[in-house]
Amino acid sequence: xxxxxxxxxxxxxxxxxxxxxxxxxxxxxxxxxxxxxxxxxxxxxxxxxxxxxxxxxxxxxxxxxxxxxxxxxxxxxxxxxxxxxxx
Amino acid sequence: xxxxxxxxxxxxxxxxxxxxxxxxxxxxxxxxxxxxxxxxxxxxxxxxxxxxxxxxxxxxxxxxxxxxxxxxxxxxxxxxxxxxxxx
Ligand SMILES: Cc1cc2nc3c(=O)[nH]c(=O)nc-3n(C[C@H](O)[C@H](O)[C@H](O)COP(=O)(O)OP(=O)(O)OC[C@H]3O[C@@H](n4cnc5c(N)ncnc54)[C@H](O)[C@@H]3O)c2cc1C
Ligand SMILES: Cc1cc2nc3c(=O)[nH]c(=O)nc-3n(C[C@H](O)[C@H](O)[C@H](O)COP(=O)(O)OP(=O)(O)OC[C@H]3O[C@@H](n4cnc5c(N)ncnc54)[C@H](O)[C@@H]3O)c2cc1C
Numbered sequence: 506x507x508x509x510x511x512x513x514x515x516x517x518x519x520x521x522x523x524x525x526x527x528x529x530x531x532x533x534x535x536x537x538x539x540x541x542x543x544x545x546x547x548x549x550x551x552x553x554x555x556x557x558x559x560x561x562x563x564x565x566x567x568x569x570x571x572x573x574x575x576x577x578x579x580x581x582x583x584x585x586x587x588x589x590x591x592x
Numbered sequence: 593x594x595x596x597x598x599x600x601x602x603x604x605x606x607x608x609x610x611x612x613x614x615x616x617x618x619x620x621x622x623x624x625x626x627x628x629x630x631x632x633x634x635x636x637x638x639x640x641x642x643x644x645x646x647x648x649x650x651x652x653x654x655x656x657x658x659x660x661x662x663x664x665x666x667x668x669x670x671x672x673x674x675x676x677x678x679x
Binding site for chain 2 (some may be wrong): 506508509510511521522524525528529531532533534535
């Protein structure tokens with residue numbers, strides 16, 4: 506999703522993205538994950554200034570979760586190359 | 593996500609869910625799908641009155657997409673039994 510975020514977002518687009526993230530953290534279907542996500546967002550608030558900032562931010566937050574769960578850490582340096590929108 | 597939606601949501605929870613759906617339709621990373629999703633939401637607005645209404649609504653909207661894409665139609669009668677939150 507962040508890889509389709511505008512490179513130069515308007516104020517409205519920035520607010521839509523930040524709202525979406527905060528709503529996701531409220532509605533996340535695993536209750537513990539929702540609490541965890543909300544805590545992460547306090548430490549790492551959404552970066553909305555542009556596509557690269559947003560993508561790197563989301564990748565690093567996802568990696569915080571990966572680390573806690575003992576999963577493989579994703580290489581955030583090559584996000585764009587790995588991405589396939591699937592349509 | 594709808595399967596964890598409250599059975600008796602507050603006004604605030606209803607608005608959070610509806611906002612989340614509309615924001616998803618704006619931010620959906622496949623541009624054509626976003627347009628399609630927005631059109632579907634005009635015909636089938638989010639049902640926010642409770643868990644069952646929300647789950648059935650989302651399942652049926654997803655089936656509209658499945659039909660268009662020639663995918664298998666999901667059986668919305670047995671949603672709860674099939675659901676595993678995974679954590
Ligand atoms: C805040 C939060 C807390 C969570 N807590 C738990 C928990 O306690 N227990 C639990 O089981 N699940 C938890 N989850 C869900 C967990 O992150 C996984 O989504 C879930 O375990 C399913 O794992 P998966 O291997 O199927 O997919 P994922 O690990 O989500 O991977 C799906 C895809 O994302 C890619 N990917 C992985 N890391 C990154 C990254 N940093 N950036 C971009 N792409 C990446 C993978 O390569 C893969 O293709 C939490 C999620 C969040 C957001
Ligand atoms: C409005 C909209 C338009 C889209 N248009 C396109 C498009 O034009 N081209 C394209 O490639 N993709 C499109 N997509 C994405 C598409 O729906 C699939 O998500 C995508 O093709 C990936 O397919 P998949 O088989 O991996 O997963 P999905 O088909 O998303 O299935 C994932 C999981 O959901 C379950 N599932 C399937 N149907 C339902 C249902 N009705 N209720 C509950 N669970 C269900 C499946 O059993 C599976 O476990 C669109 C999505 C939306 C929301």
